[in-house]
Amino acid sequence: MNIVEVATSRRTCKAFDASRKLPEESLAALRTVLRFTPSSVNSQPWHFVMAASHATKEKIAATLDGAYAYNASKVRNASHVLVMCARADLDDVHLDRVLAQEEADDRFQVPEAKTMQNNTRRYYVGLHRQNQTLDVWIEHQVYIALGTVLQAAGALGIDACPMEGIDAQAIDAVLGLPEQGLRCVVLVALGYHGADDINAKLPKSRLPETALFTEL
Numbered sequence: 301m302n303i304v305e306v307a308t309s310r311r312t313c314k315a316f317d318a319s320r321k322l323p324e325e326s327l328a329a330l331r332t333v334l335r336f337t338p339s340s341v342n343s344q345p346w347h348f349v350m351a352a353s354h355a356t357k358e359k360i361a362a363t364l365d366g367a368y369a370y371n372a373s374k375v376r377n378a379s380h381v382l383v384m385c386a387r388a389d390l391d392d393v394h395l396d397r398v399l400a401q402e403e404a405d406d407r408f409q410v411p412e413a414k415t416m417q418n419n420t421r422r423y424y425v426g427l428h429r430q431n432q433t434l435d436v437w438i439e440h441q442v443y444i445a446l447g448t449v450l451q452a453a454g455a456l457g458i459d460a461c462p463m464e465g466i467d468a469q470a471i472d473a474v475l476g477l478p479e480q481g482l483r484c485v486v487l488v489a490l491g492y493h494g495a496d497d498i499n500a501k502l503p504k505s506r507l508p509e510t511a512l513f514t515e516l
């Protein structure tokens with residue numbers, strides 16, 4: 301499938317077949333795609349929790365009541381639920397770790413390049429901290445990973461349901477995320493659609509190109 305076929309054929313899955321599990325090779329491919337998601341100044345300000353067990357999916361599903369109850373069955377019946385987390389902070393430990401990884405990956409041909417990269421990254425982190433936009437900036441990066449993983453799932457023949465209809469703080473609490481310096485931003489249920497997935501049969505709907513693009 302080429303990229304246009306993926307974009308026009310993938311659909312949000314509204315009902316999963318609870319009997320079907322993703323094979324390890326698909327999960328490995330998704331992990332690779334997530335790991336290689338680009339981020340501003342290569343900050344990689346995220347962490348991904350893959351809920352695979354019945355117990356963990358049930359813990360998450362139990363937080364989805366009230367206005368979010370419509371998403372609970374997706375979490376319960378999906379093969380896996382990806383909890384896309386933001387780092388609560390971009391502290392020295394994280395920034396030093398990213399820099400050390402870049403060095404180990406041979407990114408710096410001269411010492412000045414390492415200094416420049418470190419200074420540039422710290423400049424942007426400092427700017428967003430000062431402007432009180434650090435959390436929003438980090439979330440933007442997590443959403444790049446969301447878009448990336450949704451397209452990848454489509455290419456791999458995996459059905460996915462991104463979910464913002466969640467109580468992120470309740471999920472933080474049941475998974476103990478704050479204790480790990482993390483917070484939940486968005487979920488993605490992953491697996492294969494069931495016969496009752498009405499969205500699988502509906503045509504996709506998007507505004508026309510004329511409404512979206514301006515050529516100057």
Ligand SMILES: Cc1cc2nc3c(=O)[nH]c(=O)nc-3n(C[C@H](O)[C@H](O)[C@H](O)COP(=O)(O)O)c2cc1C
Nearest residue numbers: 310311312314371461462463464465466486499504
């Ligand atoms: C950030 C984001 C949050 C979403 N949240 C939910 C959700 O909580 N529950 C749900 O059933 N669908 C959710 N969706 C799915 C959208 O409704 C869906 O992507 C949109 O209608 C376009 O349809 P398509 O994905 O089938 O092309 C979400 C999608 C995105 C990108």
